[in-house]
Amino acid sequence: MDLFHSIVLLCFIGISISLKNKEYAEKQPNIIYILSDDLGYSDVGFTNGFVETPNLNRLAMEGVQLTQSYVQQVCSPTRGALMSGRYPFHTGMQHEVIYPGQPWGLPLDEVIIPQVLKEYNYSTHAVGKWHMGMHKWAFTPLYRGFDDFLWLLLRRSELRLTRNEKGWI
Numbered sequence: 552m553d554l555f556h557s558i559v560l561l562c563f564i565g566i567s568i569s570l571k572n573k574e575y576a577e578k579q580p581n582i583i584y585i586l587s588d589d590l591g592y593s594d595v596g597f598t599n600g601f602v603e604t605p606n607l608n609r610l611a612m613e614g615v616q617l618t619q620s621y622v623q624q625v626c627s628p629t630r631g632a633l634m635s636g637r638y639p640f641h642t643g644m645q646h647e648v649i650y651p652g653q654p655w656g657l658p659l660d661e662v663i664i665p666q667v668l669k670e671y672n673y674s675t676h677a678v679g680k681w682h683m684g685m686h687k688w689a690f691t692p693l694y695r696g697f698d699d700f701l702w703l704l705l706r707r708s709e710l711r712l713t714r715n716e717k718g719w720i
Contacts (some may be wrong), residue, residue: 656684
């Protein structure tokens with residue numbers, strides 16, 4: 552990965568400046584991303600006050616809120632953009648949801664968030680659906696930098712708990 556993409560990705564995940572600070576070098580902050588399909592801006596308490604979401608409100612108030620971000624029309628391009636820090640048309644993910652049997656996914660040469668976090672000694676965990684390629688194991692979360700993944704590879708799939716060579720699948 553070239554220097555420009557490294558800088559863009561680190562800025563995107565919000566740790567480039569804080570890790571240079573001595574305080575964070577001794578104790579790294581926790582980083583939690585929450586991506587919810589079909590969630591409107593006013594569907595949580597910290598943006599409207601009518602919906603009660605106390606835990607999300609606390610996380611939002613103590614963390615960084617990305618309120619000027621945009622999602623794509625379907626989930627695969629959105630997830631690919633979040634993970635890579637690149638617009639979907641730069642990764643080939645701009646067209647549609649990745650369905651079973653389709654021989655493509657987020658390109659393997661794209662460096663994604665968990666891979667960068669590993670360089671800073673973070674453990675990485677994910678919960679949810681993947682939708683960024685599954686036709687080969689190399690495209691799945693455990694081969695893209697996650698230590699473990701409570702997952703739905705597809706919508707309406709059965710729930711599975713997976714872990715790398717250290718544990719359960």
